[in-house]
Amino acid sequence: MQIAIVLFDRFTALDAVGPYETLGRLPGSETVFVAEQAGPIRTDTGNLAITADKTLAEVTNPDIVVVPGGPGQTPQMDNEVLLDWLRAADTTSTWTTSVCTGSLLLAAAGLLQGRRATSHWLALDHLKNFGAEPTGERVVTDGKYVTAAGVSSGIDMGLTLLGRIAGDEQAQAVQLLTEYDPQPPYDAGSPQKAPAHLVERFRADSRFSVA
Amino acid sequence: MQIAIVLFDRFTALDAVGPYETLGRLPGSETVFVAEQAGPIRTDTGNLAITADKTLAEVTNPDIVVVPGGPGQTPQMDNEVLLDWLRAADTTSTWTTSVCTGSLLLAAAGLLQGRRATSHWLALDHLKNFGAEPTGERVVTDGKYVTAAGVSSGIDMGLTLLGRIAGDEQAQAVQLLTEYDPQPPYDAGSPQKAPAHLVERFRADSRFSVA
Numbered sequence: 228m229q230i231a232i233v234l235f236d237r238f239t240a241l242d243a244v245g246p247y248e249t250l251g252r253l254p255g256s257e258t259v260f261v262a263e264q265a266g267p268i269r270t271d272t273g274n275l276a277i278t279a280d281k282t283l284a285e286v287t288n289p290d291i292v293v294v295p296g297g298p299g300q301t302p303q304m305d306n307e308v309l310l311d312w313l314r315a316a317d318t319t320s321t322w323t324t325s326v327c328t329g330s331l332l333l334a335a336a337g338l339l340q341g342r343r344a345t346s347h348w349l350a351l352d353h354l355k356n357f358g359a360e361p362t363g364e365r366v367v368t369d370g371k372y373v374t375a376a377g378v379s380s381g382i383d384m385g386l387t388l389l390g391r392i393a394g395d396e397q398a399q400a401v402q403l404l405t406e407y408d409p410q411p412p413y414d415a416g417s418p419q420k421a422p423a424h425l426v427e428r429f430r431a432d433s434r435f436s437v438a
Numbered sequence: 439m440q441i442a443i444v445l446f447d448r449f450t451a452l453d454a455v456g457p458y459e460t461l462g463r464l465p466g467s468e469t470v471f472v473a474e475q476a477g478p479i480r481t482d483t484g485n486l487a488i489t490a491d492k493t494l495a496e497v498t499n500p501d502i503v504v505v506p507g508g509p510g511q512t513p514q515m516d517n518e519v520l521l522d523w524l525r526a527a528d529t530t531s532t533w534t535t536s537v538c539t540g541s542l543l544l545a546a547a548g549l550l551q552g553r554r555a556t557s558h559w560l561a562l563d564h565l566k567n568f569g570a571e572p573t574g575e576r577v578v579t580d581g582k583y584v585t586a587a588g589v590s591s592g593i594d595m596g597l598t599l600l601g602r603i604a605g606d607e608q609a610q611a612v613q614l615l616t617e618y619d620p621q622p623p624y625d626a627g628s629p630q631k632a633p634a635h636l637v638e639r640f641r642a643d644s645r646f647s648v649a
């Protein structure tokens with residue numbers, strides 16, 4: 228089973244690495260990082276590069292597609308090479324998934340029409356522009372489409388899908404080996420829980436606006 | 439403030455990316471991925487490569503050192519180039535940190551002598567061999583040494599240290615932006631919580647033994 232994780236300039240690293248480290252432990256699977264051009268692809272901070280080992284053109288029939296998000300998602304919304312690849316890969320995929328604003332790319336490709344989906348909390352409403360029905364859940368499964376909320380939620384998505392495909396015990400084994408027993412030092416991980424002034428600050432900051 | 443994240447062959451990706459995505463959002467900081475040789479460094483699965491942008495020799499005075507773990511930690515225990523670099527960097531660092539079995543590398547460099555520390559649950563006892571006092575906590579701070587438990591705990595460590603350096607609000611802002619509101623689909627993230635037969639299986643499996 229081939230898992231293709233899509234990279235593009237200024238993606239958010241954890242969006243991609245969360246599913247890689249969990250779902251990517253699926254027995255008998257092979258994970259491949261793909262991008263329009265092969266080679267190192269820089270994240271949103273510019274301080275990290277992950278290698279795309281194959282081009283989109285080289286990976287034509289992945290079983291599972293994972294699309295991360297990040298500030299670099301916006302310019303990709305008009306990238307027909309990527310959107311065409313997503314549409315084509317989706318015709319044969321078993322699961323088509325996203326983390327964070329990656330769901331907007333699936334939506335822009337027309338794949339979430341009429342489906343329940345999620346995204347980063349700052350981007351959630353934009354799903355409506357593409358006929359998707361946004362929900363505030365952390366991991367949303369609708370048919371073969373699995374979307375996750377912001378950044379770190381890809382870990383929960385990866386474990387959820389791993390359990391669905393390989394069984395609860397396999398997912399529990401990966402949770403144990405990655406020691407995923409979260410103990411955040413604060414309880415500010417969602418707009419419902421964080422201090423209201425922080426939520427408002429980011430909603431008002433154009434650097435965080437999503438289109 | 440410079441944050442140096444150390445890479446070596448067969449490290450575990452999330453060990454490095456968790457702190458990068460949290461602590462690396464420290465205002466005014468620059469994160470640099472370093473390794474003995476610059477270039478792409480492969481993770482334990484072989485399916486992911488992160489670029490080391492600088493060599494160890496090029497980064498001589500980092501303010502914060504982050505050492506990930508992974509199966510590749512074992513051969514590094516005798517790598518005097520790396521151990522010497524850790525010792526030298528530690529003489530000027532403000533914080534010296536690790537995730538997972540990265541703490542064994544700090545310990546092998548002699549930096550955790552007489553200190554409380556943690557590691558991946560499968561490796562915890564080995565800390566004693568280097569004069570450190572293992573604890574089962576997820577994030578352990580002893581002086582300027584901050585060690586985290588297995589793999590995903592680097593996210594909690596990163597937020598904890600970010601709060602300590604930049605204040606609670608900054609850490610809460612990063613938690614909100616990374617939407618770190620964990621909802622694991624299982625409760626199997628520690629040896630105390632996971633099914634006992636899984637814990638025993640991994641303890642008995644030589645592929646998971648750590649030295």
